[in-house]
Amino acid sequence: MDNTIAKAYYWEDIIRLAFSPSGASEQYKWLKCFSKDVKDFWGIGDFPKLTKNLKGEINNKYLNFIVSYTISDNKWAATFFYQSKNQNSLMWIQDVDLDYFVFPNQIFLSDYGQRNEAAREINPDNIISTLDSLIFHPTPHQHLESPIDNHEVRIGGGIYNPFLYLFHIRYQFCHDNEMKGKERTRLVELLSKAIKSNNRVSAGELFNINY
Numbered sequence: 001m002d003n004t005i006a007k008a009y010y011w012e013d014i015i016r017l018a019f020s021p022s023g024a025s026e027q028y029k030w031l032k033c034f035s036k037d038v039k040d041f042w043g044i045g046d047f048p049k050l051t052k053n054l055k056g057e058i059n060n061k062y063l064n065f066i067v068s069y070t071i072s073d074n075k076w077a078a079t080f081f082y083q084s085k086n087q088n089s090l091m092w093i094q095d096v097d098l099d100y101f102v103f104p105n106q107i108f109l110s111d112y113g114q115r116n117e118a119a120r121e122i123n124p125d126n127i128i129s130t131l132d133s134l135i136f137h138p139t140p141h142q143h144l145e146s147p148i149d150n151h152e153v154r155i156g157g158g159i160y161n162p163f164l165y166l167f168h169i170r171y172q173f174c175h176d177n178e179m180k181g182k183e184r185t186r187l188v189e190l191l192s193k194a195i196k197s198n199n200r201v202s203a204g205e206l207f208n209i210n211y
Contacts, residue, residue, distance in 0.1 A: 001117055003126055005109075009118040010130040010195060012106050017194045018201040019164040027054055027071065030163060030203040037207035038170050041179065062175040063148060069166060074098045076162040078169070080155075084147050094157075094165070102160055119195050127192050134159075135168045136184055152177075167206075 021030040028050075035048040038058055048058040057068040066081045078094040109115070133139045138156030145151075153172050159165040174180050186208065194201045204210060 001114060001121055003123070005114065006118045006121070006123065007126050007130045008105065008109055009115050010127060011134065012109060013115075013119070013195045013198075014130065014134060014191055015161055015164055017199070018191060018206055019161050019167065021163065021203065024054070026203075027163075028052060031056060031071075031166075033203035033207045033209060034163075034166055034170065037209055041170060041174055041183075043176070060173050063144075063150070063153070063173060065173065067169060067173075069162070071162045076165075078162075078165060082148065090147070094155075096160060096162070098160070119198060122192055122196055124188065124192065127188055127195070131184075131188060131191065134164065135171055135187070138168060 021027045031050055031054060035050045035056060035058070039045070039047055042058075042060055042062070044059060044061055046059070048056055050056040054071040055069070057066060059066050064082055064084065067078060068081075069078045070076060075098060076096050079091065080093075081089070081091045083089040138154055138159065140158040141154040141156050143151050144153045144155075155172060156165065156168050159168065171180060171183065174183075190201065190205065
């Protein structure tokens with residue numbers, strides 16, 4: 001199979017199998033696992049705030065960033081707030097209105113009728129390339145330059161799915177490069193297996209925690 005078509009299938013599969021919890025209860029469970037994990041993955045000490053109506057807040061003390069988010073059926077937003085020691089502050093919002101048109105990738109892929117072929121013929125390099133573009137090095141992204149100078153943080157600008165967005169922020173805002181490297185290896189293996197079996201990845205599996 002053509003590598004471009006295979007990666008397009010993997011792209012949709014990764015979002016469908018790992019980042020699409022169904023219903024408020026499953027979404028809350030996913031966010032609870034996210035909050036529990038990010039506490040240790042970032043080494044921030046305190047458990048992040050999370051409410052039943054899918055609102056949360058995380059304080060990254062290493063970058064001096066507070067990230068808050070809200071998720072609803074047709075809209076989600078992530079707010080970034082930074083305040084330096086001299087009290088200079090910065091705030092911006094990633095705002096996604098899902099009532100507007102989103103390109104229906106899956107409809108066009110289905111015309112090829114080759115999803116199972118792509119899953120059978122998994123090429124690790126294609127999985128890595130797809131995950132790079134989704135999580136590790138999002139294709140469209142923003143860098144932190146001033147007042148924070150950290151070019152290794154890449155904040156994706158073209159992510160429609162709120163759970164994928166939070167997960168990529170989790171990875172990008174981790175200050176430990178060794179942990180990021182191990183996580184990259186783990187996710188490639190985990191999501192390759194999920195695509196091959198066409199089985200959903202539970203929140204516990206995704207974050208490698210017992211829940």
